Amino acid sequence: MTYGIISDIHGNLTALDAVLDRLSGVDRFICPGDIVGYGPDPSECLSRLRSLDCISVLGNHDAAVSGTMDPAWFNPDARAAVLWTRQVLSEIDARSLSLLPMKYEEDGFVVVHSSLWRPEEFHYVISPEDAKLCFGEMTHLQHLQAFPAREKECETTETLPEKVEARYYPTYCQESAAGGSICFIGHSHVSEVYVQHPPYPSSAKARQESFGQLSAMGGGVDQIRMPEGGRLDLNPGLRYIVNCGSVGQPRDGNPEASCAIFDSKKMTIEIIRVPYDVRTVQERMRRAGLPETLIDRLGYGV
Numbered sequence: 001m002t003y004g005i006i007s008d009i010h011g012n013l014t015a016l017d018a019v020l021d022r023l024s025g026v027d028r029f030i031c032p033g034d035i036v037g038y039g040p041d042p043s044e045c046l047s048r049l050r051s052l053d054c055i056s057v058l059g060n061h062d063a064a065v066s067g068t069m070d071p072a073w074f075n076p077d078a079r080a081a082v083l084w085t086r087q088v089l090s091e092i093d094a095r096s097l098s099l100l101p102m103k104y105e106e107d108g109f110v111v112v113h114s115s116l117w118r119p120e121e122f123h124y125v126i127s128p129e130d131a132k133l134c135f136g137e138m139t140h141l142q143h144l145q146a147f148p149a150r151e152k153e154c155e156t157t158e159t160l161p162e163k164v165e166a167r168y169y170p171t172y173c174q175e176s177a178a179g180g181s182i183c184f185i186g187h188s189h190v191s192e193v194y195v196q197h198p199p200y201p202s203s204a205k206a207r208q209e210s211f212g213q214l215s216a217m218g219g220g221v222d223q224i225r226m227p228e229g230g231r232l233d234l235n236p237g238l239r240y241i242v243n244c245g246s247v248g249q250p251r252d253g254n255p256e257a258s259c260a261i262f263d264s265k266k267m268t269i270e271i272i273r274v275p276y277d278v279r280t281v282q283e284r285m286r287r288a289g290l291p292e293t294l295i296d297r298l299g300y301g302v
């Protein structure tokens with residue numbers, strides 16, 4: 001099975017379409033959150049993911065736009081984009097965002113927006129110490145590739161307006177405990193991979209180590225930055241956190257859209273950078289009255 005990983009799309013339809021073109025032929029799509037916010041085409045991006053039956057989880061911008069999180073702690077530009085996005089989204093689109101689960105698991109991998117450690121607090125994973133906290137929540141899960149795919153229909157579907165496609169929801173509602181040896185995340189908009197080597201510390205011990213209260217007792221973590229993309233062969237004996245970077249607003253110094261292909265049979269992950277027409281997106285943002293800082297940063301990938 002091949003999966004196209006598309007995270008932090010942030011309402012950038014031009015980047016999303018370029019990425020989908022590059023990923024044509026994959027079996028399934030996964031979005032680790034932040035479908036909307038910042039960009040000028042939130043409704044269209046949601047529509048694309050619906051048509052792909054994309055596995056998606058809740059990002060902090062999705063939560064803020066849908067009203068399940070107070071955007072007060074966002075910086076002023078991000079907050080302005082959240083408020084603008086609220087105005088242009090339909091009630092059904094906003095409701096669909098509010099129903100996204102915090103995490104999703106299937107066949108040995110788990111998807112979460114920020115970190116498995118207190119996912120509802122949206123902590124960043126940008127260092128090996130952050131990664132240890134996330135890995136710590138995977139400690140009790142050793143059955144790589146042993147998860148049966150869940151087929152259960154989500155009851156919430158029945159309560160939604162009829163015109164919402166029912167198939168949009170069952171996947172979203174398969175929330176459960178974290179599982180597998182690979183965790184797909186987004187949030188930082190930086191394409192990189194963390195690798196943890198055994199012996200793995202317990203969850204509590206990982207927490208203590210990360211807060212500097214214990215010396216390392218196994219579970220060392222390597223950080224591999226991949227701003228230009230690249231391919232990794234995954235070792236089934238190790239654990240991975242994979243951040244495929246951002247489709248719609250990269251922040252690793254490379255303005256090209258970022259995405260990944262995970263091949264669960266060959267056990268490979270390939271991070272791919274895809275050029276797109278940044279200027280037309282900037283023009284649409286300007287016409288929409290979105291903050292100039294957000295427009296400028298797209299051109300630099302910061």
Ligand SMILES: [Fe+2]
Binds near residue numbers: 010034059061188189
């Ligand atoms: Fe994001």
